[in-house]
Amino acid sequence: MPRISIALALSATTIATGFLVGACSTTGGSSSTASGLKIGSLLPATGDLASIGQQMSASVPLLVETVNACGGVNGQPVTLVAVDDQTDPKAGAAGMTKLATVDKVAGVVGSFASSVSTAAVSIAAQNKVMLISPGSTSPVFTQKAKNGDFKGFWARTVPPDSYQGPALAELAKKRGYKRVSTVVINNDYGVGFEKAFVQGFEKLGGTVVNKNNPVRYDPKATTFETEATTAFAGKPDAVLGVFYVETGSLLLKSAYQQGVSKGVQVMLTDGMKSDEFPGQVGKGNDGKFIAAGVIGTVPGSDGKALEALKKLWQSKKGSSPGEFAPQSWDATALLVLAAQAAKENTGVGIANKIREVANAPGTEVTDVCEGLKLLKEGKDINYQGASGNVDVDANGDVIGVYDVWEVGDDGKIKVIDKVTPK
Template identity: 75%
Template sequence: MPRISTALALSLATLATGFLLGACETVPTNNTSTTGTTATPAANSTTTGGSGQGLKIGTLLPTTGDLASIGQQMVGAVPLLVNSVNACGGVNGEPVTLVEVDDQTDPKAGAAGITKLATVDKVAGVVGSFASSVSSAAISIAAPNKVMLVSPGSTSPVFTEKAKKGDFQNFWARTAPPDTYQALALAQLANKKGFKRVSTVVINNDYGVGFEKAFVETFEKLGGTVVNKGKPVRYDPKAQTFDTEAAAAFAGKPDAVLAVLYAETGSLFLKAAYQQGLTQGVQILLTDGVKADTFPEQVGKSADGKFLLAGAIGTVPGSDGKALEDLKKLWQEKKGGVPGEYVPQTWDAAALLVLAAQAAKENTGVGIASKIREVANGVGVDSTQVTDVCEGLKLLKEGKTINYQGASGNVDIDANGDVVGVYDVWTVGEDGKLKVIDKVNPK
């Protein structure tokens, strides 16, 4: 799905608010028309935590839809952090309240959800969204309502471009690096493995198209050829059959096919390619959108019981932050197992919201936006590096400055709201299990 325009997002917001609440407060529409537009109402939300008098934050993450397999783990990180913060005294002397909304991996539902969070729940900050298309819709509503939006996974380069123009009024940041870096990492990986001719297939939204453009530019600079550059294959996120797209993506005998997909639709695409016999002798290159333990099973097995996806390789934003081991221990204690993909980035997004509110000494989006870079990057030589959020809150209450070192990385946020990260290289084994085999630092 193409990126939602600001005007459409605001129209969706107005309608969604009316649908959910009747005569409640709505965001300004800047004279945009709502004729003929129907918004998807937000899914049921869950509120946990404090009394409502202190800091209130929200999550806008996918527990259903195309990215649910990853989003369901991500959403568990924020209440874990909120409970930890409330156990050590909360923020600005009050417990933190959390309101959780499922964005359904859908921009319309995301627009309805952020409208509810901003105008009904009146949150100061939101962790979300994951899908770039949903965040595009959400930030158009969050910024005018002065709600700080911190995405743990929307990686489209579009956000960097818009931030440079001042579109977000500093109410946007992300703890996962933009795809300009991941595309560079994957292009370097393809070049290192000797692939000279690569074709691409991507989901037709901000994430897929942005990644495709960045990969093509980088891979060509490294001397490679993108076979279908003139006729890129971009599939409809709502599609259910993919025979035509599969044939087009594998045409021209490429050495490898870069597939930038979401899990639900991506599994159908890859299954169609395998069933047509298109994948023999072609390396499948994947990205973070399908990096879930359940994905090989979704794609399926051959008649002889072998996983179709065995041997595929991909990249995903890694986590190498100083707070990672502590998060792993807490996750094991409270939930069992290990945190999945993007959980560290989600934890860090929530951490930055509460630390910035404490630094600002006010529970508002304006306060958070004014201090989020300060707590993320540190100010001056006197800033104390902290990995523990409670320690950071304590120092901030004492009037000191901090430099938060996160679980995903050092989370230093630049003027455009971006961070630079490290990337894990992963592969699918013969047993269908995913394993990390290397790391790539894009240069």
């Protein structure tokens, strides 16, 4: 997908549509509403996930603009501070620290990479800042939430890989693959997905041929000859790759150049669902895209608010929202709706009301402005998002559907089916 140049991708940018808001702002735990609701975004404008992250980053200010155009939250405009996490845990931790202690935001949309969210969430919880991720899918967050590690300051609008792993296993079985090898990025996302897929595939009678010797690569690696050779060894029916775009493209190109991927189906996940990746893998000596025929899964969007978001996106940007843009829209919506429900612009207030505005009972609303209006009138709502119904459970998780995508001979990615875990 095209690289979008957006000023708010820079860490120094602050947006309050139609208003200039002073430097003073509420702290995460304060009950003051004097300076209006201040939120942040912590998403990758650069780094391994930039091609997807830029679409996500564009979604957040669009929601803020929409909200401010209909009166803001608690009678004042919403301010947005955007930080580029660079797809790097250290940069993410530094960015989260800045948002929490310098900008003093009440809530943050972020991050995309599970490794970055892992680095950020403890900082958010410590400073009583509500963190809602539109893309971190590691199952580790579910267990940590159960343990009380996040103190209620964590949620996500994308389902965990404890669902997507089995969904991809279902797809593998449906395609008739019996022997599958795995190769993953060595972080919370890659290893968590690997575990979920192995469990799901074995339950369906499949064999993961390298289960006892998993192939995991360093996120900062730049060469992948050994990993590619090992993953494709023995000609399995398919190889599951759990990658990010930049590094994953290099690994697949290496596998092709070594001749080890010939005749082996490649299956990928949401971290590679970018229009840019087939071009980055490149073309073979025959002039055809190396990635042609690759299949994968990605959290889908089937929410009641999706069509309205598509129309708005088309009118503002002349295109369709990319991957995880609906989840980013919903994460931002939940922050503002929860603040309005709490009648205070604080992280504590948002954390206390997230589930109340996301779940039944309450009047179902798809329009965030309608939701704000009802909340101002003292009524309960049940927000129905663009990505799905975003019913947030006790661990901050939601359930979703998965799109099956495929790279065509023309190098373009198309959604060809849907799959759900059983």
